[in-house]
Amino acid sequence: MTQTDFLTAPFDAPAELNADLRGPARFVNRELSWLAFNWRVLEEAENPKVPLLERLRFLSISATNLDEFYTVRVAGLRELAQAGNSTPAADGLTPTEQLELIDHDARMLMVRQQKVLEALRSEMASAGLVICGPDDLRQADRDYLTNVFLDQVFPVLSPLAIDPAHPFPFLPNEGFALALQLEHLENKRPLRVLLPVPQQIDRFVALPANKGRRYLPLEQLLLLNIDGLFPGYKIKGSCAFRLLRDSDLELEEEAEDLVREFETALKRRRRGEVVRMKMSSGAPSALRKLVMSELLVTDAEVVEIDGLIGMADLGQLVTDDRPDLLWPTFTPRVPERVTDHEGDMFAAIRKKDMLLHHPYETFDMVVRFLRQAALDPDVVAIKQTLYRTSKRSPIVEALCEAAEDGKSVTALVELKARFDEAANIRQSRRLERSGAHVVYGFVNYKTHAKISVVVRREGDKLVTYTHYGTGNYHPITARVYTDLSLFTCDAKLGRDAGKVFNYLSGYAQPDTLENLKISPLTLKSSLIEMIDAEITHAEAGKPAVIWAKMNSLIESDVIDALYRASQAGVQISLVIRGICGLRPGIKGLSENIRVKSIVGRFLEHSRIVCFGNGHGLPAKKARVFMSSADWMGRNLNRRVETLVEITNNTVRAQIVSQIMAANLADTAQSWVMGPDGTFTRAAVPQGTFAFNCHRFFMENPSLSGRGSAGASDVPKLTHTED
Known part of the structure; x- marks a missing residue:
């Protein structure tokens, strides 16, 4: 889809799908769709329209997101695969097949993260923010760092020898450590050591600078001071590695004391199986084998990193003392x-x-x-x-x-x-x-x-x-x-x-509930009933429209209801920030559905659904709802969630003609989903105004929060240009 105005543009000509439209091919895999979302987050780290330190923040967020994805989603698929479970997901992929595709895509993502960091480091250096390596240090820097090490780091360290008297220690989830091969200077006796990098200390150590900021990664400071930790030894080889463990909780179904059961489960999470280990590339073979064997990690679970391990920590460098490299200050309004x-x-x-x-x-x-x-x-x-x-x-x-x-x-x-x-x-x-x-x-x-x-x-x-x-x-x-x-x-x-x-x-x-639907009781069935009502309006020749906004859409029954609505002629516009299992724009299946994702300064989190109710959208007689629930199996079937119908006219107008209209009109930070599940940044022809819904909301107060001095009209969809 190439239209730049999602609100008013006609639907694209539908694409052909060379597969059974009634089979699993009608769905996009949940895990691969999530990875596609994280690619969009990472691409914001490359977006020159985003301030430099905010781009660094996006890079950090993409790393944090990927870590959580592995500790929960990949960990769960691993358990299924190891148990021999071959039950396919809605899209037809078995756990093993999903793991293979995830591994391929995630490894490419991690390579891209390193390239993005290198580009950002260059720009940061030009702006006076330098992430140093050992070769960048002057003697004065080394003298300063020796004092920092002795005063602020050494007291926290716990170097651990590895030999028959000192078994390999336990490292928790997100544990980061250096593995060292040392040799005594006089008798040449070898010593293998594990040096956990303490999480209680900032990952980046600030260095003296005449202007700007200079930082050294903490692990580099440790390597510079090995002789202080192990007098009489020299380094023969080293590597850094970081663990991610299975962090999903399992509870006894009949827990007599839920609090006590959770406390026990949290301890089990800390000791979960390793699901991924990042290790610095070029690690000495003996150290690599030692670490892998002690942690029961296979080659398939190791990701070699030529660059910085633990990119989530980059967020520590996003500080308020460089406002020129951050989003312009915004103070939320009091209504x-x-x-x-x-x-x-x-x-x-x-x-x-x-x-x-x-x-x-x-x-x-x-x-x-x-x-x-x-x-x-x-x-x-x-x-x-x-x-x-x-x-x-x-x-x-x-x-x-x-x-x-x-x-x-x-x-x-x-x-x-x-x-x-x-x-x-x-x-x-x-x-x-x-x-x-x-x-x-x-x-x-x-x-x-x-x-x-x-x-x-x-x-x-x-x-x-x-x-x-x-x-x-x-x-x-x-x-x-x-x-x-x-x-x-x-x-x-x-x-x-x-x-x-x-x-x-x-x-x-x-x-009975008067203005509320709740899951797991009535929310899902009510949604499908209202989708079916739009089908009835379409068949009667009345305007039939659905607008919806949420974080994720993967519940198969709801997706199939939307497909039926599309085939009946209902015009459906969806704003899905993250996971989307629906394929839009396919002939005979979803030619009347379009999907976009907004990734920008703020994280889109609100859930809204609007039904034209035979009058189209926007319309005063539309049915309008706000919700705590995404359209996922867990939200609609296994959680207590709310779907609140909005009956106040001003609030309805605010949601439909202000919030949803602005989201649909956004082009500055929107991505449009294609039938194959891929997203492309919304095209904005050169010289054309790119509407930014976040900027619009910052400049225009919410309609229902206006006071006696405020106008009652919905503000027009304009804002100050970037």
């Missing part, structure tokens, strides 16, 4: 409506429903909502879901304060939030000590729904204020994740939220 009511969140919400678009509107409003509730003597109860939150969470602080003040506080803490399990255990214990009721939901389902409920006494009645979100209650990630926050005192949505909490805390399955 005018809240300002009009002198910061009173309850008064602002009583006026009418309010939808905030983060990070453009500050997430502090969510924190203020709960802090105000904690301090308000008229508030009698607070209920809150917590999936991911920050280490010193102001939301948890507010909940604790409310509980200590005698308010009824119920917190649903999801222990199964991957890589945040330990933090959530700590948060749950803090809440319990303060007197809050802490529940953990279901053993078999993750609770991923984002709901906050405040019950307030107003006169002789109780009024329920509800917050529904598409993202986590995490003030740090909310600075870069695009998410939606709906604040409402609509009684129907308040009753629905109360029923969801009863379901989570007491297994009381709700019999």
Whole structure:
């Protein structure tokens, strides 16, 4: 697809698919689609329109993403393959076949990462930021580094000899170490040593510089000071290596004490099998064999790296002291409506429903909502879901304060939030000590729904204020994740939220919900019913349109429903940031579906779906929803998620004509998906204005958050040119 305006351009001529449209070929493999997304992230590190240090950040993110992919997804496929499981995925590939394709693509990705780093290092050096090697050091540098080593590094080191009296030590997930072959200067006695690179110290050591910044990787500092660690020895050979271990958790189905079971499982994760080991190229054969044999690693699991190992640490070099190399400063807005009511969140919400678009509107409003509730003597109860939150969470602080003040506080803490399990255990214990009721939901389902409920006494009645979100209650990630926050005192949505909490805390399955669909009960079936309703409109000759935005689309039943809709003539436009298992633009299957991905300054995270409802889009009578759920099997079948119908006219207009329209119109940071599953950067003819939806949102306030002085019209899709 070559159109530059996804919102208004006609659909491309469909492509032919030389395969059975009813068979597995109609799906794109989930894992390969994820790798394609990470390639897009890496390509932003090469994008000259992105500031230099932000490009370095994108490189770091691509490395972090790949590490997590291996420790979870590849680890799971490995287990299936080792168990002899040959059950194919929806696209027809067996676990073994997927592993082979992943390995090939991931190795190419890692080679590309090194090339990107070399290019960035050159540009950084020109900008006064130098990553040094040993040959770049002057004697004054070496003298300075000796003092740094003795004062700040040596006390933390634990060099470990490897011999019959000193067995090979355990290295945790993401463990980074140097393997050394030493020789005594006098008697020539050999000594093999493992030197773990401490994770408690910054990976890059700052060097003195007259101007700019100079850094030396920590492992290079260690190699320079081997004689201080092993007096009387010299290095005969060395190599660096870094491990990734299986980090997926397995729980007993009938865990009597879920917290204790998770604590045990976290310890097992630390000791999981090695799924990938990066090793510096040119490692001495004896050291390579020793490390591989002790860690039970095969050649297929080793990736030789000619360059920097552990690129995720490059993020440490992205500092605020070079604003000229970062995105221009952006301060999230406080909604005018809240300002009009002198910061009173309850008064602002009583006026009418309010939808905030983060990070453009500050997430502090969510924190203020709960802090105000904690301090308000008229508030009698607070209920809150917590999936991911920050280490010193102001939301948890507010909940604790409310509980200590005698308010009824119920917190649903999801222990199964991957890589945040330990933090959530700590948060749950803090809440319990303060007197809050802490529940953990279901053993078999993750609770991923984002709901906050405040019950307030107003006169002789109780009024329920509800917050529904598409993202986590995490003030740090909310600075870069695009998410939606709906604040409402609509009684129907308040009753629905109360029923969801009863379901989570007491297994009381709700019999009816008024404006809410939840998985695993009704969300998936409702989505398919609404897709089928658009088919009915198309068959009746009415406008039939679906717009949707999410992180991932791989649920096969939903994809097949979209295929049916396309074949019936429904026009479907999808904004999918990451994984997409649907093939768009194929004759006889999906010629009326197009898919794009937006990768830019902010991480697209909100989930939205709009159905034309026989009136097309945008239209006042369309059905509009925001959700916590991606369209994946886990979200629709194995998690507690929400799909909230938006009934307020202003909020509906904001979602359809502002948020979705801007996402569909974006060309500056969009990638368009082809029938073969590949993505190409949206073409922008020379001299043509490239619309950037992130810039647009930074410059235009959210419609429903405007105050008495604001206009009611939806802003036009324009912004200041780059």
